[in-house]
Amino acid sequence: MMIGPLLGEGWQAMRANRLRTFLTMLGMVIGVGAVILMLAIGQGAQMMVNDSISSMGSNLFIVLSGSSTAGGVRMGSGSVPTLTLGDMQAIAEMPEVAAAAPALPNTAQVVYGANNWGTLVAGTTAAMLVVRDWEVVKGQPFTESDVRAGTRVALIGQTVANLLFGEEDPVGKTLRIKNSPFQVLGVLGAKGQSLDGRDQDDTLLVPVTTAQRQLFGNQFPGMVRFIMVKAKSAEFMAAAERGLTDLLHTRHRIREGQDDDFTVRNLTALAQAAAGATKVMSAMLGAIASISLLVGGIGIMNIMLVSVTERTREIGIRMAIGAKQGDVLLQFLLEAMMISLVGSLIGVGLGVGCAWAVSRFADTVVVVTLSSILLAFGVAAAVGVFFGFYPARKAAHLSPIEALRYQ
Amino acid sequence: MADECLIRAVELGKDYLTAADTFFPVLKDIDFAIAAGEFVAIMGHSGSGKSTLMNVLGCLDTPSRGHYYLAGQDTAALSSDRLAELRNRIIGFVFQGFNLLPRVSIQDNVALPLLYADVVKSERRRRAQAMLERVGLGGYAERLPNQLSGGQQQRVAIARALVSNPQLILADEPTGNLDSQTSEEIMAIFGALNAENGITVVLVTHESDIADYSRRLIRIVDGRIAQDGPTAQILEPVRP
Incomplete structure (x- = not known):
């Protein structure tokens, strides 16, 4: 038929x-x-x-300093400064870890010419770009020597670039953070909104040493607010988390039974x-x-x-x-x-x-x-x-x- | 032995299940043969079992007892698909109520059997149109059945029965719904098909006027063959 x-x-x-x-x-x-x-x-x-999720970076941990809990009252992170650049170095050398970068964030007023803008200024190292899968679309990233010397250089996010410079090319220009002059080394690529809706491009990165010594006058030299850690791959996440905790226990001399003076959070797990x-x-x-x-x-x-x-x-x-x-x-x-x-x-x-x-x-x-x-x-x-x-x-x-x- | 017999019934019987869960024999010990080229009328009163016999002859129903051979094949041994094929290729049906498909054009109605014989479209149309012209309705191809008179509809049904070149035409009260003049026209067509084309015609009727067109008459009374012989002999005593 x-x-x-x-x-x-x-x-x-x-x-x-x-x-x-x-x-x-x-x-x-x-x-x-x-x-x-x-x-x-x-x-x-x-x-x-x-x-x-992909804008945040993949396989990420965040190690927060000093969020100890005392009698049910949890102190804000950074209120007890416990993490140091030394911790960061040690974490970066772990075999499961691809990169680790410190962060010392603070809000500050940034001025260029007639424009000014209050934004998040984060002291960090060049490793932050690796950790967050962030690229520099214009100009150069800052280097190890910038971090060692504490030079006044900055990488600016897209939002900051637009608000301060408009059509102008920011690379090589000098802006002022808290009245100190900083040279713009490069412009970061756009990241868009984070999971919680923050504009990830409304930020400005400076060498962590510069931030400590010259911008925010930290009373504990060498301390950072948090450390961002990127594991080598998804399979290393569990091992890296254990390794991190053990390493910090040893370095901070925390015996078993004692409260940790740091918190490790798995950002990827949240995202997942x-x-x-x-x-x-x-x-x-x-x-x-x-x-x-x-x-x-x-x-x-x-x-x-x-x-x-x-x-x-x-x-x-x-x-x-x-x-x-x-x-x-x-x-x-x-x-x-x-x-x-x-x-x-x-x-x-x-x-x-x-x-x-x-x-x-x-x-x-x-x-x-x-x-x-x-x-x-x-x-x-x-x-x-x-x-x-x-x-x-x-x-x-x-x-x-x-x-x-x-x- | 069955080679020259198109139809052969051997001790054929058919039972129906009644409401009281008992079997009622509608047909009993039916024995006869019809050779190719005959023109046979099966006569009987309503309830005599003639329609049941017709259904068995047309492979629409299967006998309860005995054997029915169509074109040399024992139909009891055939699957429903093989029976459908036999109906399609060997038999052409003409019903009392015409049984045309209401939504389908006259030409497509006539071509329908060819559809089930896997004939290609152009060939279906050509043969259907040829059959319509043969029954004198060549100009009505695109009409719908309800736009035609009863006599015309029955002629369409005859064209449909003929389109697959059957050896046997089974007509069940073909003039039952028609006036006497139209009945004569329809019966003339059957006569011509039998005489000129050698097609075997078996018709079931209760009217002797209609049976009179046949050359052989089988009279069924209470599920048995009461008389079987040349029509002229059997009907003669009834005539005034």
């Missing part, structure tokens, strides 16, 4: 009962549309989270938790939307059963003049599939349209991927076959005389 003429007959049957066909189709339209839209919203959320949560959310959105696809499928089955009953006599005639069981089965199966496929085509249009409208008017990132369209389409086709099969089988198994006698 050829498929071509059966498609034609299926089309005719669909047209013969336009309203009914349309209503049946509507179930699939809404189902497919909802799946595509929900997947798009989920994908959008995932993409935002992933962007934030956020990514995991988004994934679960988008999977749930998809699953809820799939239920409407299922309901649409049941609608198709219902209408096909009605159709088989209505057309019992037609089935009898076809059988009398030579239709085999397979021919009748195929005819009704194709009809169910046509309803579900035409419905899902319209549904794809609706879903993509709604996704576009959401991204346009609700200012949410939505990502319609080809795979989500194919998925929705594939599921719809499967629904058509699955729910069309029972009515088609019922039609094919009718006895010819019973069917011919049916009034």
Whole structure:
């Protein structure tokens, strides 16, 4: 039996009962549309989270100083200065660690010409760029010798560059931090928002020694607020965390049972938790939307059963003049599939349209991927076959005389 | 032995399950053979079992007992798909109620058996149109069945029965819904098909006027063959 003429007959049957066909189709339209839209919203959320994670850098630890807990009151980090550049050096030499960089952050007013801006000035080393996967897009990074000598040089973030320099090229210019002149060595690449919504480009990096001695007048020379550590790869994360803790225990002479005077936090784990949560959310959105696809499928089955009953006599005639069981089965199966496929085509249009409208008017990132369209389409086709099969089988198994006698 | 017999029924019986869960024999010990080229009328009152016999002859139903051979093949041994093939290639059906598909054009109705014989589209159209012209409805190809009169619809049904070049036409009360003049026209077509094309015609009727067109008559009474012989002999005593 050829498929071509059966498609034609299926089309005719669909047209013969336009309203009914349309209503049946509507179930699939809404189902497919909802799946595509929900997947798009989920994908959008995932993409935002992933962007934030990759902007932070990968395989990261942060070692905070002096966050000891005393009687339930946890002192703010840095309130007890315990981490030193020496700790940082020792961590950087660990075999599991790719790089470690100190951070001594503080807010300060930065001035260039007529412009000024309060921003986060962080004292660090060149290793920070490695740790955070941060590149210098213009000019040069500062070097070891800058850190040793405590020179007045700075790397500025995109936001600072825009606000202070506008169209001007900042490289080589001199700006003032707390009235001290600093030469801009380079401009950092854009990082965008962090997971918690801070603008990561609103910052300025200076050598840690310069920050200690000249900017923030630290009363404990050599102390840093926190150390950022990058493990060699994801597999080294656990070993690095253990090694870090042991190393600091030894260096700080903390015996077993004593409270730590530092805290190690796994930033990647936090990020992964956020990514995991988004994934679960988008999977749930998809699953809820799939239920409407299922309901649409049941609608198709219902209408096909009605159709088989209505057309019992037609089935009898076809059988009398030579239709085999397979021919009748195929005819009704194709009809169910046509309803579900035409419905899902319209549904794809609706879903993509709604996704576009959401991204346009609700200012949410939505990502319609080809795979989500194919998925929705594939599921719809499967629904058509699955729910069309029972009515088609019922039609094919009718006895010819019973069917011919049916009034 | 069955080579010259198109149809052969051997001790054929058919039971129906009644509401009281007992078997009621509708057909009993039916024995006859029909050779290719005959024009046979099966007569009987309603409830005599003639329609059941027709369904068995048309491979729409299977006998409960005995054997039915169509074109030399024992139909009891055949699968439902093989039976469908036999219906498609060897038999052409004409029903009392015409049984045309309501939403399908006249030409497509006539071409339908060819669809199930996997004939290509252009060939289907050509042969369907040729059959429509043969029954005098060449100009009605694109009409729908309900735009035609009863006689015209029955002629379309005959064209459909003929389109796959069957050896046997089975007509179940083909004139039951038609007035007497149209009935005559339809019966003339059957006569011509039998005389000119050598197609075997078996028709079921309860009217002796219609049975009169045949050359052999089988009368069924209470599920048994009561009479079987040349139509002229059997109907003669009834005539005034």
